[in-house]
Amino acid sequence: MQQTPQKLFELFDQGTEILQAALRSSYLDAMLENAENIIDGHVAVEDGVPDQKTVAQLTQLYKELDLPAASPEAIRQVLQLSFLKVIRKDAIQANHQMTPDTIGFLMAFLIEKVSDFDRPYTIFDPTVGTGNLLTTVINQLQKANSEPVHGYGIDNDPAMLEVASASIALQKLDVDLFHQDAINALDIPQCDLAVADLPIGYYPLDKNTSGYQTRAQEGHSYVHHLLIEQSMNYLQPGGFGVFLVPSNIFQTKESQTFVKWIHSVAYLQGLINLPAELFANQGAQKAILLLQRHGGQSKQAPKVLLGEFPSFKQPREFSAFMQEIDQWVKTNLK
Template sequence: MNFEKIEKAFALLLENVQTIQNQLGTNFYDALIEQNAAYMTGSEEQLIHQNNDHLKALGLSSEEWRRTFQYLFIKASQTEPLQPNHQFTPDSIGFLVTFLLDELLADQQATVLEIGSGTGNLAQTILNHSQKKLDYLGVEVDDLLIDLSASMAEIMETNISFAQGDAVRPQILKESQAIISDLPIGYYPNDAIAQRYQVASPEGHTYAHHLLMEQSLKYLTQNGYAIFLAPNDLLTSEQSPLLKAWLKDQASVVATIALPANLFGNPNQAKSIFVLQKKSNLPVQTFVYLLTDLQNSEELQVFVDNFKNWKAEHAI
């Protein structure tokens, strides 16, 4: 990866986005969508056209593009921050999810469904680094995020599809061998829809992340894996008895991996990784692990070795 090229690409992209933003009087993210369209189809604005020619001449790889867009989002967040549930998943977690996918999926080719795909950064991280050939679909309710993720994927020439929809509501989706979600934290506003679920709260709103976990397993193959980033208090919150009752009936907890709190800007938004499977007759010995520093290569290697040993011991 060439960081000098990424720095040049960032400067060119930023100038174009800010130029479009000033011309159209729009927000940074809509201007980025317009810039991506101009990159693909051309622009009558001389500066934008010239900068895009320079961008194309850099010959960025898919990963270099991903990093460039990521830095652009960081820049945008200084003046126009996205809400917490829309912010991209940190790279260190993306690499960890990629490792889990590669270890758990037996087939070299696999289908992956991401619930709440956001800006598409987690999807691009996985596709750029996975050793598997993945048929990847992201479902996202927010139309701005869908337009952003789709326009960036087109530029990166990534084989990925996105669909807009409220994932809590039933969708016409085929079963996938892996389900992934950096689950949004909060309450689901439609109580009538929520009451269709086993995890529904009898009073007030239900946690959206509980509903999405239950819904996600409906799209999972029998031997597939669901990898969720969920709140640390998932199994101890006020609505956790409802979730645990559902887990007892419908799912097995394959692994829980606690993540360093410093990965999250707000300690109240800290998450852990939970890996689930549909309930089977075979008992599952849960892999439980605490990670304290994802920048420490020695600690990560110990984690990798422990996970592989657990996997071999339990014939996962």
């Protein structure tokens, strides 16, 4: 009988707690060491640390922890719960927060509906962080489509990439990770899909933005505009980009340049606000932006997908809205 994600997490967390005490490290370092032990199949010892008693304790614990029998999605949940504990225990800064599952599943649902591959395909995330969003989407796509998917993740934070690397290895997913600033030229091929929970704010290195059409005429440029432009550059003709953006993305003074650029390279196929209840105030509300690169079989949808997801507390209305999206795809994109 498979262990539940909660049981898997409890056992995994015990290993992290034991290692944190033995190594006298941060919770993040202990979690990564714990994951590496499981990936390698043995407890790593350096200069006699951890001691033999701890090694024996961990070895027994790993025998009880049946990760090989768990689904990739269950393993992703274990790593997600572990990182949430890292945030609490190590007081990790706010920009390292993970995309909540509710949002990840909605983005995955939309990607699943607009894409239908009868061949191996590729997806990338230019702000991959811990890999939670990318692996959520890949796991959902794999349930809906048996074709193999290869992922790419880019991030300039080595600590977050370590978490992503451990998560991907434990889930046995086919994903390559790159440590770099995603505003610079990327080391990836053109892909079929892009997904990102975009950072919001200004990009400080103006010199790096000289080739961007969405850069500000004066002062710093919006990093989310730049990352959307960069993502579309690395999509195949007809490829879809699905981005988590501020709901007011088309209501700022920079939006005129941004919209002009969109029309030059892509079709604006949809903008759906997330439920207002997920955000502390209206100004913080976010939306899912759906863009499709020009070329291939792509065309402008006769009716752009606009609206707002109903509250999760209204399951009937929420289900009806999801069916409306399904119908919109069939009548506007297929």
